[in-house]
Amino acid sequence: MNAARNDCTYTLPSGTEDLLAGTCPDPFSILGRHPHGRVDIVRAFCPDARGVRLVVQRPRSGPAERPMRLVDDRGLYVGTVPAGARYRLKIGWADGWEEIDDPYSFGLLLGDLDLHLFTQGLHRDLDRVMGAQAMTVDGVAGVRFAVWAPNAFRVSVIGDFNVWDGRRHPMRLRHAAGIWELFIPGIGPGERYKYEILDAERRLLPPKADPMALAAEQPPATASVVADPTPFEWTDAAWMENRQDRQGITAPLSIYEVHAASWRRPEGDPQGIMHWDRLERELIPYVVEMGFSHIELMPIMEHPFDGSWGYQTLGLYAPSARFGSPRQFASFVNACHNAGLGVILDWVPAHFPSDAHGLALFDGSFLYEHQDRREGFHPDWNTLIYNFGRHEIRGFLIGSALMWLRRYHIDGLRVDAVASMLYRDYSRREGEWISNIHGGRENLEAIAFLRGLNTTIAELCPSAVMMAEESTAWPGVSQPVVDGGLGFSYKWNMGWMHDTLAYMSRDPIWRRYHHSEIMFGLHYAFSERFVLPLSHDEVVHGKGSLIARMPGDEWRKHAGLRAYFAFMWAHPGKKLLFMGGELAQPHEWHADGELAWYGLAQPLVQGVQTLVRDVNRLYAAYPALHRADCTPDGFAWVIGDDSDNAVFAWLRMAPGVAPVLVVCNMTPIPRPLYRVGVPCGGYWRELLNTDAGEYAGSGMGNGGGAQALPEPSHGYDQSCVLVLPPLAVLYLSPESFGGGWA
Incomplete structure (x- = not known):
């Protein structure tokens, strides 16, 4: 400390030594403005400064500068201003002068x-x-x-x-x-x-x-x-005003889960990351074209x-x-x-x-x-x-x-x-x-x-x-707090995911013995408001990609994946698909890579992508497929006991709209004369056939639909005789309801 001065203006308060040492818990008790009669004492701590001046604002003339006195060589300066006067600090550093307001004022x-x-x-x-x-x-x-x-x-x-x-x-x-x-x-x-x-x-x-x-x-x-x-x-006021209708329990909620860094690399640069403006130009149109209602981003909060x-x-x-x-x-x-x-x-x-x-x-x-x-x-x-x-x-x-x-x-x-x-x-x-x-x-x-x-x-x-990503049977996850x-609002249905993926991973010859893996999810499907997730967690850590888990040769793998997606989109519950699933990505997802866009050169891959686009559009267009996703009155089994043939059939329904009949053949064996009971007569139009040629399937089908005949079956007075293509799912809906999809 410099030699002591008689003028109390330069008498330093207790704690000053701590301030100079960088250990003062109360800097405002020392720094800044402190009243002292007709003047205010101002102290500033500016280590390594070559000088500090006070720039005092005067009401009748321009600002006046006055030097502050260095009272400690470590950088403590003291000066005075008229009581209540506004001031600034002008600090001389090695490379010039800086004029600032005093943080401690x-x-x-x-x-x-x-x-x-x-x-x-x-x-x-x-x-x-x-x-x-x-x-x-x-x-x-x-x-x-x-x-x-x-x-x-x-x-x-x-x-x-x-x-x-x-x-x-x-x-x-x-x-x-x-x-x-x-x-x-x-x-x-x-x-x-x-x-x-x-x-x-x-x-x-x-x-x-x-x-x-x-x-x-x-x-x-x-x-x-x-x-x-x-x-x-x-500029999204229209969206925000109507958002509830777009993501409530009666809405067609179909989510595309994205890891923003690895969706696509700019110009193929393996180290490159698209910024939001480019993702805005490329990701958004893609997701819209694919028919999804939402994008879900893996955490974009800052992480080291x-x-x-x-x-x-x-x-x-x-x-x-x-x-x-x-x-x-x-x-x-x-x-x-x-x-x-x-x-x-x-x-x-x-x-x-x-x-x-x-x-x-x-x-x-x-x-x-x-x-x-x-x-x-x-x-x-x-x-x-x-x-x-x-x-x-x-x-x-x-x-x-x-x-x-x-x-x-x-x-x-x-x-x-x-x-x-x-x-x-x-x-x-x-x-x-x-x-x-x-x-x-x-x-x-x-x-x-x-x-x-x-x-x-x-x-x-x-x-x-x-x-909620909640993987146990905790009760009431999506029930109100009261x-x-x-x-x-929703819970991810992890049990459904594990059971159905296990079923689809089995050779079709053994599926008859694991019928319950498809059936079990319907026992609790309405106990919560569920999202059916095929998330990133299912294509990492040695689990393999979705297509890699399908058994058989390449044709059967792709047919199985198409059938699985159509089964999922027709099952009660909102939908979530991790990016790359629609591309039948052949390898596991790697965060430091990008999706297998090159696969779109292959018709089988194009077929899967087109199928995902179409089931999204059907899901949104037909209220029976989404309006009662979370309630049991929107679902009814038609066939749940044909384990020998690995055939399932059910109805999706909603009040006042045409039902949708879903028929799944989970074996590679075509079934040309398969009778399925239906709740009403007339012509049932084939909305979807995952074996259609546009999906790179075999092209086997029903010529656009089937006529319901007064032949009782499966508890109904009417029935349709259908061709069930191999490893395929059919959606049909009665024309007499006046519904349609374009």
């Missing part, structure tokens, strides 16, 4: 209500309160930073604007909420930043990315980025490791920079809506990775995660589990969900790994988990979180859908 930033709601987990606009908000305070443009770190001793904002020096911008702690805040004038969108944190023992932690950053650097870089606050100009496919997320509030800017993402969603497509995002509140720059030990304590590994560590994924018992964590996660639904007009979220959240002993052996307060295995805190999440979404975004359910 601003008062409290977050309101008491914001702080209270945050501590209760009830703040519903965290994306506009926390993190880095480019804004104007007291007429000065800059960025307001706010981060939750209640157990930190000191938190600073670091970035390019202060050469990543944690001494320059220490923050103010709002003790009531454990939130640190600071307004830094003169910076704006595009600035890179992190937080430098000293833990309670004053140990320096690795620099931390902002948990609520709205943008981030492109990995492998890990800094957060100040997002552009300019509102996006949406490509190999996690996005499921180990650290930036729950930031679209990944891999694909472009947040504004480009908003444009992509807007274009989807204007093309008649909904957008669903995979979202991961179950766990997070332990990267040093992320949430793990964020302020030196177990803040986001549990302290006990038996509660806080996922053995399957080597990740950490959110502490759902904390109000702030529940609010953090719900705030993320709301942000995607409101800021980006997302139509729904598919919540990943719900089963892992519901059970404390999930994937754990005896002794590796802790029971709940009642001695049970249910994770009561996670259950409360999921119910709170879905209740909040239903209240604030009532036309959005919430989907009825004791979890409150999801």
